[in-house]
Amino acid sequence: MIEATGLTKHYGATKAVEDLSFTVSPGRVTGFLGPNGAGKSTTMRMILGLDRPTSGTVLIDGKNYLDLHRPLDRVGALLDAKWVHPNRSARAHLQWLARSNGIPDRRVDEVLDLVGLTRVAKRRAGGFSLGMSQRLGIAGTLLGDPDVLLFDEPVNGLDPEGILWIRQFMHRLADEGRTVFVSSHLLSEMAQTAQDLIVIGRGRLIAQTSTRQFIEDAAEDTVKVRSPQLDRLRELLAEHGRVSESATDAALVVHGVEASAIGELAARHGITLHELSPQLGSLEEAFMQLTKESVEYHAHD
Amino acid sequence: MTLLAVERIKLFTTRSPWWCMLLALFLTIGLTAVIAANWNNAPMPVLGAVYTHTFGLYVIMVMAALAVTTEYRFGTIKATFLAVPDRVSPLIAKAVVVALLAGLVGEAVGFGSWAASWLLADDNSQLALTTANDWRHVAGVGLVYAAGAVLALGVGALVRQTAGAVSIVLVFALVLESVVGLIPNIGDDIQKWMPFTVASKFIFGDPDASGMPDGAGPPVVGELSPWGSFGYFAAISLAVFIISLVVVKKRDA
Ligand SMILES: Nc1ncnc2c1ncn2[C@@H]1O[C@H](COP(=O)(O)OP(=O)(O)O)[C@@H](O)[C@H]1O
Numbered sequence: 062m063i064e065a066t067g068l069t070k071h072y073g074a075t076k077a078v079e080d081l082s083f084t085v086s087p088g089r090v091t092g093f094l095g096p097n098g099a100g101k102s103t104t105m106r107m108i109l110g111l112d113r114p115t116s117g118t119v120l121i122d123g124k125n126y127l128d129l130h131r132p133l134d135r136v137g138a139l140l141d142a143k144w145v146h147p148n149r150s151a152r153a154h155l156q157w158l159a160r161s162n163g164i165p166d167r168r169v170d171e172v173l174d175l176v177g178l179t180r181v182a183k184r185r186a187g188g189f190s191l192g193m194s195q196r197l198g199i200a201g202t203l204l205g206d207p208d209v210l211l212f213d214e215p216v217n218g219l220d221p222e223g224i225l226w227i228r229q230f231m232h233r234l235a236d237e238g239r240t241v242f243v244s245s246h247l248l249s250e251m252a253q254t255a256q257d258l259i260v261i262g263r264g265r266l267i268a269q270t271s272t273r274q275f276i277e278d279a280a281e282d283t284v285k286v287r288s289p290q291l292d293r294l295r296e297l298l299a300e301h302g303r304v305s306e307s308a309t310d311a312a313l314v315v316h317g318v319e320a321s322a323i324g325e326l327a328a329r330h331g332i333t334l335h336e337l338s339p340q341l342g343s344l345e346e347a348f349m350q351l352t353k354e355s356v357e358y359h360a361h362d
Numbered sequence: 363m364t365l366l367a368v369e370r371i372k373l374f375t376t377r378s379p380w381w382c383m384l385l386a387l388f389l390t391i392g393l394t395a396v397i398a399a400n401w402n403n404a405p406m407p408v409l410g411a412v413y414t415h416t417f418g419l420y421v422i423m424v425m426a427a428l429a430v431t432t433e434y435r436f437g438t439i440k441a442t443f444l445a446v447p448d449r450v451s452p453l454i455a456k457a458v459v460v461a462l463l464a465g466l467v468g469e470a471v472g473f474g475s476w477a478a479s480w481l482l483a484d485d486n487s488q489l490a491l492t493t494a495n496d497w498r499h500v501a502g503v504g505l506v507y508a509a510g511a512v513l514a515l516g517v518g519a520l521v522r523q524t525a526g527a528v529s530i531v532l533v534f535a536l537v538l539e540s541v542v543g544l545i546p547n548i549g550d551d552i553q554k555w556m557p558f559t560v561a562s563k564f565i566f567g568d569p570d571a572s573g574m575p576d577g578a579g580p581p582v583v584g585e586l587s588p589w590g591s592f593g594y595f596a597a598i599s600l601a602v603f604i605i606s607l608v609v610v611k612k613r614d615a
């Protein structure tokens with residue numbers, strides 16, 4: 062379990078994270094979603110004691126990371142798969158990590174096997190593909206068999222096969238009862254990986270809900286309407302929801318009013334409808350919609 | 363103890379420390395061999411055998427700086443701080459490992475240079491290590507290398523970049539310490555307290571009478587005794603290292 066309370070981080074004038082509070086529960090994959098620059102990596106660094114919060118606290122199972130003795134037994138974190146000396150072999154990399162936390166050498170071979178790197182264990186890590194580097198990073202997080210795992214954008218730049226592997230791996234970890242916290246800037250990715258979501262924009266919390274709920278809320282009713290009396294309809298609908306012009310043809314796009322309500326409204330006022338079609342917006346659009354404000358604001362910095 | 367093993371693995375599973383150690387050994391002993399082979403007018407003194415030890419010192423300091431700056435460059439320092447969040451203990455372990463290694467290389471350089479001189483000099487009647495001072499000239503090289511390594515490690519941890527740390531160390535040792543001597547009036551007084559100048563007094567200072575005419579040896583300045591000089595150099599190294607620990611502990615990794 063991870064609990065953040067009023068977490069804030071300023072880098073000079075940049076407010077990277079602002080009064081962020083959330084909890085991450087065990088036994089589930091929790092997605093940490095936000096556009097680039099939203100403050101996900103900064104938050105993860107604070108969780109792990111690498112960066113000092115400007116204010117606020119974050120606890121892992123009730124403890125500050127900095128107070129953990131041999132933390133790899135409790136927390137495994139992969140913030141950047143590139144944090145490996147390129148001339149060191151995969152095995153040597155895991156060996157020094159294991160040794161630092163009193164983890165026996167045999168465990169190094171076990172985790173290499175778990176992520177399928179046994180065959181290349183003696184090769185220098187600098188020659189690894191991104192997918193292999195990610196696997197090596199994940200092997201490192203598993204060394205101490207920890208209950209809490211953090212991954213920062215683990216699928217960035219991976220091929221579909223690699224993405225699928227990581228996704229399944231996370232589900233397995235969560236099914237074993239562990240706390241899995243994984244960040245991404247893609248809602249479509251999170252929709253397939255995470256059960257819960259913590260959504261941030263511009264360093265602030267936007268939502269903490271289940272992924273399903275978030276997607277339902279995000280993709281609020283959007284209906285496309287065509288009619289010969291478009292002007293009259295626009296006026297009427299504006300009283301009930303948000304109305305915008307369709308970009309592609311002479312039609313209205315209505316947000317926040319159900320299709321049936323629009324139909325009834327039109328009937329009451331004797332307006333002919335040529336089309337009345339609920340739109341299933343893409344997840345990504347819905348997400349953009351929700352975080353738009355924070356992103357726009359950000360662009361002005 | 364486990365952290366010492368960790369830092370040992372880290373150091374020896376990359377190539378640059380090996381290159382630096384080999385370079386320090388061959389450069390210094392090689393230069394001494396050339397000097398010794400050409401020393402044919404008078405008996406070669408012990409000081410002559412360690413005259414070039416500073417070359418190896420600079421190389422070893424580069425190795426020490428690299429030991430920490432490459433960790434910053436490749437992000438392994440963050441992996442280290444994730445594994446050992448107090449940050450101070452892995453850096454101390456690194457300092458111990460690097461200092462021990464530098465000390466060993468220094469002894470190898472000192473005695474290697476001495477042995478090369480013994481073999482190659484026409485007249486080695488003055489080279490026998492008979493007094494405590496003789497031993498200090500030769501065995502002291504290891505101590506200076508160890509202290510210098512700790513100093514460079516501290517600079518590396520403060521600066522975090524290889525280019526920056528190496529330039530600071532080399533420019534300071536090779537340029538700045540000689541240039542301050544040129545400042546009118548106070549230059550000499552400042553220079554005799556500069557760390558590398560003082561460190562060389564530990565190696566070269568108070569030689570026993572030898573075949574060498576007075577003032578023919580390497581220049582030796584400073585107010586302190588040879589061992590006091592070493593204490594001074596070691597204290598400065600330790601101070602820089604401790605400052606780096608405080609800074610590393612406070613700042614964002
Ligand atoms: N070390 C740092 N120094 C200064 N600004 C930083 C630093 N780290 C991150 N930032 C800034 O903080 C904001 C959040 O960045 P980050 O946490 O990396 O976002 P994300 O991971 O969500 O893309 C960005 O505006 C970024 O430029």
Ligand SMILES: [Mg+2]
Pocket residue numbers: 098101102103213214
């Ligand atoms: Mg990021």
